[in-house]
Amino acid sequence: MQLASPRPLFFLAFIGCVLLMAAALYLEHVVGLEPCPMCVVQRICVILFGVVCLVAAIHGPGRVGQRIYAVLALLFAAAGAATAGRQIWLQSVPADQLEACLPSLEFMMQALPMQDIVRLVFQGSADCAEVKWTLFGMSIPEWSLLGFIGMLGFCLLQLLRRN
Numbered sequence: 001m002q003l004a005s006p007r008p009l010f011f012l013a014f015i016g017c018v019l020l021m022a023a024a025l026y027l028e029h030v031v032g033l034e035p036c037p038m039c040v041v042q043r044i045c046v047i048l049f050g051v052v053c054l055v056a057a058i059h060g061p062g063r064v065g066q067r068i069y070a071v072l073a074l075l076f077a078a079a080g081a082a083t084a085g086r087q088i089w090l091q092s093v094p095a096d097q098l099e100a101c102l103p104s105l106e107f108m109m110q111a112l113p114m115q116d117i118v119r120l121v122f123q124g125s126a127d128c129a130e131v132k133w134t135l136f137g138m139s140i141p142e143w144s145l146l147g148f149i150g151m152l153g154f155c156l157l158q159l160l161r162r163n
Contacts, residue, residue, distance in 0.1 A: 006066045011057035017050030038087045045080030070158035077151035084145035
């Protein structure tokens with residue numbers, strides 16, 4: 001059985017990212033859930049994954065280009081999965097063992113060097129560990145991790161396919 005050409009597959013992956021971002025924006029603007037810094041990092045990873053897929057769909061790469069785009073997308077998906085995994089772990093830690101809160105990401109971007117921002121974001125806080133919404137018993141970071149696992153699977157499919 002032959003797989004579809006890479007171009008429509010990359011476009012479908014881009015559409016998946018658009019749907020994920022639409023869901024995130026719905027939860028933020030309609031439901032009223034404010035994203036924590038780790039959620040923002042996950043959104044950035046989804047957007048970057050989607051941009052790589054859109055460029056690949058427009059470009060219509062050959063075998064080598066397809067693999068280059070897949071590796072780039074894999075890096076963004078892996079970073080998002082790592083962030084979501086860290087946030088899931090933070091949700092299992094008792095709240096009294098975490099920092100009370102972090103400054104806003106905007107403030108940190110203006111006031112701190114990049115290595116401090118990365119350290120603080122991944123250190124997490126009680127804000128990142130709080131479960132404010134669930135669907136079928138799964139929190140937003142758990143759903144996000146499932147999405148990133150799907151992205152990783154897509155990238156591996158693109159890397160391992162022969163045609």
